[in-house]
Amino acid sequence: MRGFFILFILQSVIFQTYCFLDGRPEGRGGHESVQVKDKLYVMGGERLIPFLNPKRYNLSDEVFYLDLSSQFGIENPPFIDLFDGNSRMIYGNVKGNAVLGGPAQSDIYLIGGTQLNLSTINWNVTSQIINWNVTEQFIYIYKTIPKIWTKLGIGVKGTQPSKRRSTSTVIKPNGTIYIFGGRIELDMGSNTLILYNELYEFDTILLSWNQIIAPNAPSPRSHSTATLLPNGKIIYIGGVSQDIPGSQTNLINMMEIYVFDTVSLSWSIHTASSSFPIQPRVGHTAVLTPDNSSIVIMGGTSSYPLNQTTVYPNLLKLDINILYKEGNFKENNSNCLSNCHGNNPYDVKTYSQKRTGSAGTIPLIDQAKVVIMQFLSLSSSNDEDLAYFIM
Numbered sequence: 001m002r003g004f005f006i007l008f009i010l011q012s013v014i015f016q017t018y019c020f021l022d023g024r025p026e027g028r029g030g031h032e033s034v035q036v037k038d039k040l041y042v043m044g045g046e047r048l049i050p051f052l053n054p055k056r057y058n059l060s061d062e063v064f065y066l067d068l069s070s071q072f073g074i075e076n077p078p079f080i081d082l083f084d085g086n087s088r089m090i091y092g093n094v095k096g097n098a099v100l101g102g103p104a105q106s107d108i109y110l111i112g113g114t115q116l117n118l119s120t121i122n123w124n125v126t127s128q129i130i131n132w133n134v135t136e137q138f139i140y141i142y143k144t145i146p147k148i149w150t151k152l153g154i155g156v157k158g159t160q161p162s163k164r165r166s167t168s169t170v171i172k173p174n175g176t177i178y179i180f181g182g183r184i185e186l187d188m189g190s191n192t193l194i195l196y197n198e199l200y201e202f203d204t205i206l207l208s209w210n211q212i213i214a215p216n217a218p219s220p221r222s223h224s225t226a227t228l229l230p231n232g233k234i235i236y237i238g239g240v241s242q243d244i245p246g247s248q249t250n251l252i253n254m255m256e257i258y259v260f261d262t263v264s265l266s267w268s269i270h271t272a273s274s275s276f277p278i279q280p281r282v283g284h285t286a287v288l289t290p291d292n293s294s295i296v297i298m299g300g301t302s303s304y305p306l307n308q309t310t311v312y313p314n315l316l317k318l319d320i321n322i323l324y325k326e327g328n329f330k331e332n333n334s335n336c337l338s339n340c341h342g343n344n345p346y347d348v349k350t351y352s353q354k355r356t357g358s359a360g361t362i363p364l365i366d367q368a369k370v371v372i373m374q375f376l377s378l379s380s381s382n383d384e385d386l387a388y389f390i391m
Helices: none
Strands: 004-009 032-036 039-043 046-048 057-059 063-067 079-081 092-094 097-101 107-111 114-116 139-143 148-151 168-171 176-180 199-203 208-212 225-228 233-237 240-242 249-251 256-261 266-274 285-288 294-298 315-319 334-337 346-348 364-366 371-376 384-389
Touching: 032 097, 032 107, 039 107, 057 092, 057 114, 097 168, 097 176, 107 176, 168 225, 176 233, 225 285, 233 294
Parallel strands: 004 371, 266 334
Antiparallel strands: 004 364, 032 039, 039 063, 046 057, 063 079, 092 114, 097 107, 107 139, 139 148, 168 176, 176 199, 199 208, 225 233, 233 256, 240 249, 256 266, 285 294, 294 315, 315 346, 371 384
């Protein structure tokens, strides 16, 4: 079996300014990340400012990358700050999604998210509300060559989604982006919390939007992970749902797994089983392994948004040969979540330190031998760890 590793960028929101300290970027949450060849690009994000400061959150417009072209020690990871004016994001952004596309697979599509003009922040001290979302633009494109940001120009067909963040987004090899769910609330300029269960596709070649309306769609939800399988099925795991606009959200049972088939344009639901409790979660990550046999799920919290605690188990590997086998799902619509003994198809790997991270893309890197998980402690400490998990 060829070696590989998965690089998790999972960081908490605990620092006061954005800059590189000793060659490392500051901790953040809600950032976007995507692998482009031998570089892991990271952009945007936010961190919580101490309550003594009237501005509770600060968004980042930074773009930087981790150089993966050669081996490196965890004590000094080779981050490169793209601090020039062309690489800086047009607006500070948090809780969007980033996917890789373009003719040369070198363009990063930034989808949705909360946006803020960092040069003209309009902060209302009386109401303690920032005027967020300075634009209705839903997609920005960062061209890693020649390191510039662009927008979708004229000629785009169809109607784009209304602004939203925390969607579940993937891109197919043919250049079609699928955007499901998401939410708006105060940080999107809405006084009402609203979750969506709309599904949109955007063709990056034809520059066309299309809303897909199919029966048996999930309830409105946000923060679910989306994992694309080779046959075009998208698996959605975890997150939160909402019964009606304005109501509180509910954590989604991890046993409830929705699947959208991008070929037949149909939804299906599958119920998992487990021999032990698996806590529901947001802020987790999920990635397909190189052999397409498993989905690795890591991290998250069940106490969103404040006073976050690590979920159990905090590292899982779902054997999708049970969920998905030879192009068809098993007739009983059941897959197993267990602790990988005997015939149990679900690996449970626990990480002892009480850490959690933000939802973001987990890039998959070939020809290596370990999993790197980057954490920042949810405390007042500025210490930073890189921890290895052998696959």
